[in-house]
Amino acid sequence: MKKHAFELIAKDGEARAGAFHTSHGVLETPVFAPVGTQATVKGVTPDQLRDLGASLVLANTYHLYLRPGDEVIGGLGGLHPFMGWDGPILTDSGGFQVWSLGDINRIDDEGVTFRSHIDGSEHLFTPERSICIQQNLGADIIMCFDELSDPDDHETCRTSMKRTTQWAERCLNAWTNRDKQALFGIVQGGIFDDLRKESAEQLTGMDFPGYAIGGLSVGESKADMYRTLEIVNPCLPENKPRYLMGVGTIEDLIQGVKRGIDIFDCVLPTRLARHGAAMTRTGRINIKNAENTTDEAPIDADCDCITCQNFSRAYLRHLVQSKEMLGATLLSIHNLRTLIRLAKEMRQAIIEKRFDTYARNYYHLSTD
């Protein structure tokens, strides 16, 4: 199979089941990727990730560039040996983080000058620099450096989208490790159909191994998000994977797959876990609620994760109330398993041409 090839195995409506060939194995899609911002999915070991069925893991270029440094990680053989994960890894470009975390000093056609959120030191990210850093990190899927903007202002969205396209060209030129790393383009354009179409058309002309939809799940309405997916997905080639960045509720995974998305990532399952919230098909549970104090039941009787197989709501509540690390670990494992299992089950349903029934039965979508 050709490097970075995407096999479209089945379609059911717009929903797709696929297989993406990476340097660290075949990625079965749809897939949900846990986020390991600092080269660790918070509180979860690689063994536990494997056991809960994770295949793709995301790490953040911005954070790892600042600490411990991409050259340190590169010198140690890259992210795979560094973090003990031998499956596929995806790094983002840093574009989203300089926008959301960094103290931006200047954005121009050259790149983004920002101050570190750790020590205030000044740094410049350009498209070329982002690709170079991602090459040092050595992930299987790397992302173009993009510019984000307020998603509901047409003028700034247009400017950012056009710059993102120019930067995508430069990323393509800077992308030298083509044999090992697949570079994805990122469609921008906020919530504006004309900008999204223009962005998608320009990027697909550059023939990337995959395409991401960026700049969503940043405050716009669900209706705007889903409509944007319906606009963008038909513009993307069938034979390339489609990645919806930063999305990770149960509802959004189902609605995304329904509209043709293959890859998702989000900090939500692990972040909710650290705040004592469990994701289930019948809605979120605040484990700290007093009613859980003596509850022998697991979070979800239908869940096959080690948390639900071994521990009661009463024990999990005690751990969270006592601020014990194990509470965050066990809830993270459950939440990640819930999304990863959902993605696997959607894949099977697509192959068996029963996606709509599966999605309808999964749970009442309005509850999440």
Added chain:
Amino acid sequence: MKKHAFELIAKDGEARAGAFHTSHGVLETPVFAPVGTQATVKGVTPDQLRDLGASLVLANTYHLYLRPGDEVIGGLGGLHPFMGWDGPILTDSGGFQVWSLGDINRIDDEGVTFRSHIDGSEHLFTPERSICIQQNLGADIIMCFDELSDPDDHETCRTSMKRTTQWAERCLNAWTNRDKQALFGIVQGGIFDDLRKESAEQLTGMDFPGYAIGGLSVGESKADMYRTLEIVNPCLPENKPRYLMGVGTIEDLIQGVKRGIDIFDCVLPTRLARHGAAMTRTGRINIKNAENTTDEAPIDADCDCITCQNFSRAYLRHLVQSKEMLGATLLSIHNLRTLIRLAKEMRQAIIEKRFDTYARNYYHLSTD
């Protein structure tokens, strides 16, 4: 084999290899018990504990009585199902915690009145109450409620020791669940040979299933600790296990076993881990040191734990520097494995009559 029976399998000098029969399996001694203060060894799952070779786990009566409450845990079937640990569990009596953590209002012959460190509420622990709470918690080994005192004041040590003996009688009378729980007496007396001897003689007269040595590792010199062990151990019956409470450095484990101790527990390995320190046979490593930034080596090339098998010092340093939970988890696993493996290896060396050589070779004792 009789309930709570201790088989003395081998002796080499004063060092002992034994097998203690509990309601949840046979405990091979010498043994080091990880501490799960709030019914969880901080940051480590029960699966990980089993994998690193833990057999006995300690939980704290004071903490669990206050939160979630011993009746809550009792109603859920006790600590074993609650925390998902089906091996032997030991609970302390709360005596040490009311002394070190509680805001003590009054101590008299009846018991100790203290304020909770969580919400300031007032509580009374008596010997009978401590045993009742420990019965609700359901551990395999439970401890007499004892009184601690400044270890180097003879007068207060004598008062505390005498009260501890009186309370031991009352604990013996309150101990009803004799089939399932083994009650240990606690020898007190500070660093005073006469008091320690008197305490040991009085307690052994009550024929407990096991004996602990309390009130050590609380600030006295190593010389005082080791001399006290040499005084107490010969006073204790050969056919009962001996437990040195709250001790957990490599040196103290070796010196304790050399003097006849069978059981140890300590928060040190997990607490050091949370502060970024690794225990090794050649001394402690501060993983945050700059020299570890690019070090591909594991903490200890001879260690068989999952941390040393999978992760570099460079990665561990990055995790600790980034305040990632996984750093504490992986260092805890390593530190616990180091002490548990040491105890297992000492057992084998005793059986093979080469304990002194083993201890001498283990490492240069002065480095820990």
